[in-house]
Amino acid sequence: MRRPTRHADPSGLWAEARVLASEGRMEEAMAKVVALLANGSAALTNPHFAAAREILASSGWTACWSGPQGSGRIAVRGKDGSPLAELHVESRVAGTTDGTMSITPTVCLRPVPSRALSRPEKAALARLSAAFYPILETLRAQDEGRKVKAQLEIHEASEDAGRPDIILRTTFACNQRCPFCFVLHESRNVPMADIEAALDAAAAQVRPGLSLTISGGEPLVDPRLVAILESARAKGIREFTLQTNMIGLDKPGALETLVGLGVTRYDVSFHSRQPKMYDLITGTRGQFPRAAAGLKKLLAAGDLRVTPCVLLNEYNYRDLPGLMGFFGRLSRSSRPKAGRPLEVSFSLMNGAGMNNAAFMAVDLEKAAAFLWKAVGRCKEEGIGVMRFDGEGALPPCVLPRPRDFVAVCRFSQDRVRYADDFSGELGSVGRAKKPGCRRCPFDDRCLGVPAEYARIFGLGALKPPVRGSNATRRGPGASPRGSSRSGTGGRSSC
Numbered sequence: 001m002r003r004p005t006r007h008a009d010p011s012g013l014w015a016e017a018r019v020l021a022s023e024g025r026m027e028e029a030m031a032k033v034v035a036l037l038a039n040g041s042a043a044l045t046n047p048h049f050a051a052a053r054e055i056l057a058s059s060g061w062t063a064c065w066s067g068p069q070g071s072g073r074i075a076v077r078g079k080d081g082s083p084l085a086e087l088h089v090e091s092r093v094a095g096t097t098d099g100t101m102s103i104t105p106t107v108c109l110r111p112v113p114s115r116a117l118s119r120p121e122k123a124a125l126a127r128l129s130a131a132f133y134p135i136l137e138t139l140r141a142q143d144e145g146r147k148v149k150a151q152l153e154i155h156e157a158s159e160d161a162g163r164p165d166i167i168l169r170t171t172f173a174c175n176q177r178c179p180f181c182f183v184l185h186e187s188r189n190v191p192m193a194d195i196e197a198a199l200d201a202a203a204a205q206v207r208p209g210l211s212l213t214i215s216g217g218e219p220l221v222d223p224r225l226v227a228i229l230e231s232a233r234a235k236g237i238r239e240f241t242l243q244t245n246m247i248g249l250d251k252p253g254a255l256e257t258l259v260g261l262g263v264t265r266y267d268v269s270f271h272s273r274q275p276k277m278y279d280l281i282t283g284t285r286g287q288f289p290r291a292a293a294g295l296k297k298l299l300a301a302g303d304l305r306v307t308p309c310v311l312l313n314e315y316n317y318r319d320l321p322g323l324m325g326f327f328g329r330l331s332r333s334s335r336p337k338a339g340r341p342l343e344v345s346f347s348l349m350n351g352a353g354m355n356n357a358a359f360m361a362v363d364l365e366k367a368a369a370f371l372w373k374a375v376g377r378c379k380e381e382g383i384g385v386m387r388f389d390g391e392g393a394l395p396p397c398v399l400p401r402p403r404d405f406v407a408v409c410r411f412s413q414d415r416v417r418y419a420d421d422f423s424g425e426l427g428s429v430g431r432a433k434k435p436g437c438r439r440c441p442f443d444d445r446c447l448g449v450p451a452e453y454a455r456i457f458g459l460g461a462l463k464p465p466v467r468g469s470n471a472t473r474r475g476p477g478a479s480p481r482g483s484s485r486s487g488t489g490g491r492s493s494c
């Protein structure tokens with residue numbers, strides 16, 4: 001019998017997988033990971049890799065890549081070497097499937113048994129499939145920017161069904177050091193050739209009424225920003241959203257230039273009205289006045305869509321109502337009477353943030369009451385509240401009227417695990433929900449919480465319907481029937 005070839009340099013395969021993942025080529029990265037599993041490498045200390053290897057070893061199974069790189073499947077063989085099942089690797093990059101939008105880059109594994117499986121075999125196959133997701137998440141970290149390529153990301157966040165956020169990150173440099181950020185600050189600007197290629201791809205996807213989101217890093221520190229916008233316009237993209245911390249918007253002429261180029265929407269990070277807290281949250285010193293001046297300038301322009309993005313964390317949760325009051329006062333003093341009202345977006349730290357800065361994470365059980373008060377304050381101030389969309393979405397059931405905040409679009413649930421216990425190593429990657437969430441009317445429009453959050457705080461903040469009860473009276477269904485319009489000014493309805 002032919003012996004499996006041992007790769008001379010298993011860590012080289014791992015490095016290749018990391019590069020592929022950093023470029024969004026997750027299927028090819030997966031092929032490298034499977035090759036590592038197949039050659040029995042014991043050199044790697046990655047706990048998720050070790051977990052997958054342990055599942056194979058304890059079942060007496062082997063796994064190998066089948067098919068060409070970039071579109072294949074993982075063939076699993078049983079103890080006697082006969083085919084047991086295949087895990088079909090389905091790309092979820094850059095697109096929507098059946099109205100479900102995926103966070104990119106990612107893949108979905110679909111188990112296809114080759115024969116009738118026993119119950120333990122089915123369970124082991126499910127565990128093996130689940131074990132691959134954390135490995136891929138581990139690989140996703142950028143390779144210090146040296147091999148960063150411009151990659152269009154399509155995110156769940158959207159205003160209406162079928163209107164995804166299309167995001168282009170032009171730089172990974174930043175003038176802030178938010179501890180929860182996923183960007184490695186040694187990272188560099190994305191090469192212009194890659195940006196041009198991404199803009200060509202974006203031009204084919206950005207339909208009228210859909211804006212291209214320019215992000216980073218901090219796009220305002222990218223000296224090529226104006227040139228990039230001009231190039232995008234030349235390719236037919238006319239509307240832009242800028243994701244920014246606003247440091248630099250206070251420079252004379254800066255905002256006017258951007259608006260002139262079609263940047264009419266601004267998603268601005270603004271996590272505290274208290275300068276000391278602002279410093280802690282952004283890892284900077286003394287930038288609060290500049291950020292506030294930038295926000296004031298945006299509001300004074302009147303007709304721009306301005307969305308302060310507030311990340312709930314241990315430093316700011318108690319003052320969320322005060323922060324909304326601050327936004328209200330700033331808006332009243334700066335915005336023209338007929339100007340467009342502010343809309344606030346609340347978010348939860350995502351998995352990468354939790355891994356980087358778990359010390360800043362806040363237990364939603366204690367933050368929820370302050371968040372609810374903040375929502376009430378928004379109503380008083382005439383500020384809208386965005387629905388809970390995207391990777392940082394809060395589970396809507398943390399608030400008393402979840403129907404008012406639930407996302408419009410369904411989310412891909414391929415990284416969600418339904419369980420009560422998220423302790424241990426495998427609790428650190430992916431998304432977590434309670435088993436009862438499967439009964440929740442909002443299950444497919446909610447991503448639960450990051451698994452790392454669940455490992456630290458548990459899932460006590462989630463309120464799925466109680467078994468046997470009327471889902472419309474208990475748990476997330478408890479909001480009034482027909483209450484499809486947000487009482488808080490949120491834009492879209494389910």
Ligand code: SF4
Pocket residue numbers: 395396397398402433434436437438440441442443444446447448449462463464465476
């Ligand atoms: S009960 Fe579960 S699925 Fe429903 S909103 Fe809460 S976390 Fe989401």
